[in-house]
Amino acid sequence: MAVTADGKVDTFERRGARVSGIEDTRLVDALRAAADAVMVGGRTLVAEDPRLTVRDPVLIGERVAQGRPPQPAKVAVASRLVQPGHAGMALPSPSRFLIEGATLVIVATTQATPSDAREWLERQGAELVVHDGLRVDLPRLLADLAEREIRSLLVEGGGTLVAALLAAGLVDELRLAVAPLLFGGEDAPTPVSGPGWPRDQAIPLTLLETDVDADGDVVLRYAVRRAGPA
Numbered sequence: 114m115a116v117t118a119d120g121k122v123d124t125f126e127r128r129g130a131r132v133s134g135i136e137d138t139r140l141v142d143a144l145r146a147a148a149d150a151v152m153v154g155g156r157t158l159v160a161e162d163p164r165l166t167v168r169d170p171v172l173i174g175e176r177v178a179q180g181r182p183p184q185p186a187k188v189a190v191a192s193r194l195v196q197p198g199h200a201g202m203a204l205p206s207p208s209r210f211l212i213e214g215a216t217l218v219i220v221a222t223t224q225a226t227p228s229d230a231r232e233w234l235e236r237q238g239a240e241l242v243v244h245d246g247l248r249v250d251l252p253r254l255l256a257d258l259a260e261r262e263i264r265s266l267l268v269e270g271g272g273t274l275v276a277a278l279l280a281a282g283l284v285d286e287l288r289l290a291v292a293p294l295l296f297g298g299e300d301a302p303t304p305v306s307g308p309g310w311p312r313d314q315a316i317p318l319t320l321l322e323t324d325v326d327a328d329g330d331v332v333l334r335y336a337v338r339r340a341g342p343a
């Protein structure tokens with residue numbers, strides 16, 4: 114994820130503000146190219162309608178030469194989605210997330226997504242995974258993805274999804290690009306949100322790599338040291 118120097122991943126407006134520079138965008142493109150699938154949370158999906166595609170034709174060519182699909186699969190995790198134009202969490206129509214990249218698109222959701230919204234998503238080419246319960250069962254979803262040969266997953270936020278994956282012990286590495294900007298705002302989102310953990314249950318990290326790119330973004334790569342909070 115890309116964060117400002119004051120630890121925010123978006124402004125208080127939550128419209129998907131650009132955070133890091135061009136150089137980091139290139140690095141994220143390479144991370145996408147290395148992944149079997151790219152995942153986002155529902156609020157990021159709706160705020161940004163992200164393409165999540167690899168842009169560099171050289172990287173796409175390398176994937177094809179390795180016998181892989183040109184683009185990684187895309188996965189969205191959303192408790193409840195509604196049809197475009199309805200009140201609630203809705204994608205625009207047409208949606209870049211759903212149509213760009215000609216790749217497998219999975220929307221993992223719950224029974225709270227009404228049938229008309231499910232049918233609309235399927236008509237747009239998405240494969241639906243519908244879990245019982247109030248939220249998507251993340252360990253079950255990742256096991257399902259592994260059965261589809263999706264072994265490396267790049268999660269591009271937001272903080273609610275990242276916190277839940279950390280709490281479930283499902284994260285191996287965390288990569289933060291710290292941009293030389295301040296967004297402020299006590300309600301501006303951060304890279305790990307959810308309810309949080311007390312100090313004695315904080316998730317320890319091991320710093321693996323640091324780099325400063327040409328735009329002044331400090332790129333930090335960490336290993337997540339413990340499976341999840343105690």
Ligand SMILES: NC(=O)c1ccc[n+]([C@@H]2O[C@H](COP(=O)([O-])OP(=O)(O)OC[C@H]3O[C@@H](n4cnc5c(N)ncnc54)[C@H](OP(=O)(O)O)[C@@H]3O)[C@@H](O)[C@H]2O)c1
Pocket residue numbers: 114115116121122123127128129130132153154155156157158160161190191192193247248249250251269270271272273274275277278302306
């Ligand atoms: N700078 C960056 O790198 C970056 C990257 C991504 C996003 N962002 C920003 O982050 C903000 C969105 O982040 P966010 O934290 O609000 O939301 P989020 O993590 O993008 O989305 C969370 C969504 O996932 C759903 N969900 C379903 N099952 C879940 C489970 N088991 N665990 C956790 N969530 C589950 C949540 O449902 P419920 O409704 O049940 O909670 C919620 O709708 C936006 O402003 C976006 O632009 C920034």
